[in-house]
Amino acid sequence: MxxxxxxxxxxxxxxxxxxxxxxxxxxxxxxxxxxxxxxxxxxxxxxxxxxxxxxxxxxxxxxxxxxxxxxxxxxxxxxxxxxxDTEAPGLSGAPVVVSCVEQEWHALPAGLVAAHLRAAGIPVSYLGANSSADQLVRHVHELGPRAVALSCSLGASLPRVRRQIEAVRATGTPVIVGGSAFDPAGRRAATLGATAYAATGALAVPAVQGLPRAVPPADPLVHPGADEAVIVQAEREAIAANIRRRVFAAHPSDDPVAETSGWRKALTDHLPHLVGAVAGALVADDATVLDDAVTWLDHVLSHRAAPSGLTDELVQALAAELREHPVAARLLTRA
Amino acid sequence: MSSTARETADDLLAPVESTDVEARLRQSSRRAMFLAQAARRVGGSMHAERAVDLVLELLVPEAVDWAQLVVLEGGVLNCHALLRGHDVQRASVPAPRAGTSTLGRVMARGLTDLSLVSMGSEDDVDGALASAVPAPELRQSLAGIRPIDLLVIPLAARGRSFGALTLARHAGSGFDQEAVSFLEELAGSVAVTLDATRTLADSRRVAGVLSRDLAPPNLPTMPGAQLAAYYRVAFEHEALGGDFYDIHGGEDDWTAVVGDVCGKGVEAAVLTGRVRQAVRTAALVDRSPASILRLVNNVMVAEGDGTFVTAVCARVRRAGDDLRLDVAAAGHPEPYVLRTTGELERVSAGGTVLGLFDDTEYADVSVPLYAGDTVLFFTDGVLEAPGFEERFGEDRLHQVLQSGPRNDVTAVVETVAMALSDHLGDRAHDDIAILGVQNSAPTP
The missing domain is CATH 1.10.1240.10 (Methionine synthase domain)
Structure with missing residues (x-):
């Protein structure tokens, strides 16, 4: 061609x-x-x-x-x-379960990993987008796979990655992670307790081949901020709702449909992800998770006629909401 | 690495002078940790073969040089063995008769056997080993360990032996009485876990067979129409729920049904199977949805077990470029028709839930589905899906459908599913089912 x-x-x-x-x-x-x-x-x-x-x-x-x-x-x-179409029926043995982290709908990276593994002769059980921790563990119990490969695209999903790593490793099964939510060096992956990290779909093949057959349960996270991550993750919708109210009150609009379009709509849809990125930065012990989310949201808002300085306002509002959490507050001062 | 492993093994199993209190304490605490770790690692697996591998990998090389785990299953002895530095090997042999070999004796009596195999020709040694390691290919992996201390421990649960653990060390490393007691304790806890894993595998197999019948069916190919469905259960670990959909028929005349039985989980799923079957049978008698629901209601009332079901039933027929829908409902959320123009219409079919009152009558409502139009059936799990501040609700569903894609039924259903997932977050939810049927005749 x-x-x-x-x-x-x-x-x-x-x-x-x-x-x-x-x-x-x-x-x-x-x-x-x-x-x-x-x-x-x-x-x-x-x-x-x-x-x-x-x-x-x-x-x-x-x-x-x-x-x-x-x-x-x-x-x-x-x-x-x-x-x-990539399914290779001839392959036998314990498969690798390939899945997106729960509540992520973009199956492309997981599809790529499945295709690469199958091309290398490794059997795959492909779950696709949005598998919950329960579904994942059920498959692990049923299949006894040699590994679980988890794809994660958003920094805000990292707390869920951690939860799924814990659930899967509790069965003794190794976990490989990959996707744009991770740094190229694999530092976040290691912090979260992944057994291995694959920077690309192709690299998932050697990563699988180098895995131990059994792994011990994930060690508890002890770095500063790990506890705060759990709290922020649990409270993220309430925190997002408070910030939204505060920001909308500071920028009132006479237009009754203003909240269903433009920057207000984008803000409503993506504030939970911004708060989730704080939890992601905390759980992965990496401030750049938050920086990336702020930069992205700033880009989105600026293309939707948001008032200038809105992103700074958001970060300050977030800092105010999280003032009782010292590690999170430090992250936000930095952002 | 290997010297470290050796030291670890010495720590775990080496005899310690009874006067050396500090060393005894250290060894006791290491053994306790090893036992705790074993229980956690093997217990988490829940997969029979994997659990066996985990036991072996736990023992080799940390405690012994070679280990074999045999499990008696249906007259066959399934043997798994691991030599330090190698992969797990497997073989199956006929089960030994009680008392004819070390292995048979250990399992029959439930008593541990310790032997030193060292004397005589290689043939004699092999014969002695065969008594504890019946599969020749697994015996080969023992060839490098001479002379050899062999410890055979029964694996028992629920009052009977179902297998045995055979452990080998270079003679001289040995197993003293305390080491034997420690390994028997380990075998005891591992046996209970392995037994649970095997029981679980059996029930999982039975459940798998049954649930294949109860899970939502694959969608058929319907000429001139495109179908899409979404299904998510409340109890995700059970993978079965009380919502259901089904679509059957042939050529130009089809019956679609979406429903919700009271309750959740497996019990509810069993009822969905019965209702789906009743609908299929009723559709053979009279294809009118109203009459199908009337028949199903009568069947359910006659059974009189107090359960009830909400459902919407539709007959889908080709009429030129249009599809003609006849819809009847029994206490179920009304389906929506999404027109290519973006208009959203509710099909106002209403009726009493199924299973409560005798001789309930239902009515058919007719709606045309023009080329490109989609009808969406769903259960109340969609509208009731809890969010941070409010339920998903009709307004949000309208907004999602009206601002979302229209020209592809898969995209329509998936857009609703994504919006639902965002809305739900990590909250517990009811069963959810969505079925979309689109008239895919070329738009005039």
Missing amino acids: NAGVGERSSADYLDALSRGDRRAAQAVVERLRREGMSPLDVMTQVIAPAQYRVGELWADDSWSVAQEHAATAVSESVLAVLTA
């Missing part, structure tokens, strides 16, 4: 996403598959860049939430078909 065809397909695919047209998106993928492209290459060369672009288009306010949702839902369903 030459580059021209690839570009055309990528453009066609993004075009199908922009219309939320699953059949058109599926048709692009089927065409590429017929031309001999592997499921893995379709994922990395077509779907991944397109989904990255969708994220940018939404963040820049070029696409509506509905368009972004439709596009993501289409890509997820295309991905589900594609991941099923």
Whole structure:
């Protein structure tokens, strides 16, 4: 296949996403598959860049939430078909359970890991997006897998990663983690108690091959802030609601639908993630988790005509909410 | 590494002078820690074969040079062995008759056997070893350990032996009486865990067979229509719930049903199986949803066990480019029709819940589904989903559907599912089921 065809397909695919047209998106993928492209290459060369672009288009306010949702839902369903295509029925032995951390809906990184492992002859039991800790442990009990591979994309999900690592390691099963919520050196992964870290889908293969068969339960987290992480995580919706009220009161609007669009809507949707990123930074003992979330939210808000300085206001409001938690408060002063 | 392991093993099993109080204390505390660790590691697994491996990996090399765990299952002795520095090896042999070998004797009597195998030709040694290690391929892994101390400990639970643990050390390292007592205690706790794991595996297999029948069915291929569903249970560890959906029929005439039986978990799931079956049977008699619900209601009332069910039942028929929907409901949230124009209509079908009153009548409501339109059936787990401040509710559902994608039923259902998941956070929730049917005839 030459580059021209690839570009055309990528453009066609993004075009199908922009219309939320699953059949058109599926048709692009089927065409590429017929031309001999592997499921893995379709994922990395077509779907991944397109989904990255969708994220940018939404963040820049070029696409509506509905368009972004439709596009993501289409890509997820295309991905589900594609991941099923990577199944290799001949493989036997204890599988690797591959899953997204609970409450994450972007299955792409997990799909990539599953495809890479299967291509290397390692059997996979693929759970896809949004598996709860209960579902994960049930699969571990049923399958006795050699490992669980968890993908995590958002800093705010790191507390859930920790919970799932604890649950899985309690069964003696090793856990590999990967995804954009982790730093390239794997420091956060190590802090959270993961047995191994895979910086890319391809690196999941050697990571699995190098795993011990059994691991002891995860050690309790003792670093400063680990306890605060639990509290902030438990209180995050209340904290987000307080900040939202405070910020909306400081920037009143006469427009009755103001809260359902523009920066107010984006703030309502993403404040819980910002608070979650504080818990993520605390549990992973890494302030940059929060910095990344602040930078991203600042970008989103500034593209939605937010009042200037709103992000600073948010960070200050967050600091005020968390003033009784010294480690969190220090993080926020720094941010 | 190996010298460290050696020292550890010495710490755990080496005889200590009775006068050396400090060393005895140190060894006792190491043994206690080892036992606690063993219980935790093996107990967490809950998977029979993996639990066996964990036991072996715990013992080798930290306590012994070689270990074998045999489990009696249906007249066969399943043997697993691990030599220091190697992977677990497996073999199956016919079960020994009681008393004909060390292994058979240990299991029959429930008493530990300690022997030193050192004298004679390699053939004699092999013969002596075979009495405790019946699988030849596993015996080979013992070849490097001569002379050899062999300890065979029964694994017993619920008053009978179901297997044995065979441990080997280089002679001279030996097993003194205290070491034997310690290892018997370890075997005792491991046996209880292994037994529980095996019992669990049995019931899990039975549950698996039954639940395949009760789990939501795969969606069929329906000509001219696209289907999508979402299903999430309240008790996620059970994977079964009281919400259900089903769609059956053929060619141009289909019956869809979505319902919710009272209760949650396995008991509820069993009832969903009965209701689904009753609907399938009733649909063979008369395809009108009202008459299906009437029949199912009569069946349930006749059974009279006080359980009740809410359901919505729809007949889906092709009429040119349109699909014609006939809908009847029994105490169930009304389905929505999402038009390609973005309009959202509620199908106002109402009726009494199933299973409470004899001779209840239901009514069919007819709605056309034009090309590209989607009908969404759902259970009250959607509307009732608890959020931080309020339930998910109709307003939010409207907003999600109206601002979300429309031209693909998978995307429609997934968008609702994502919004629900965000709304729920970590909160406990009821069973949730959503079924979408879209008229995928080419838009005129």
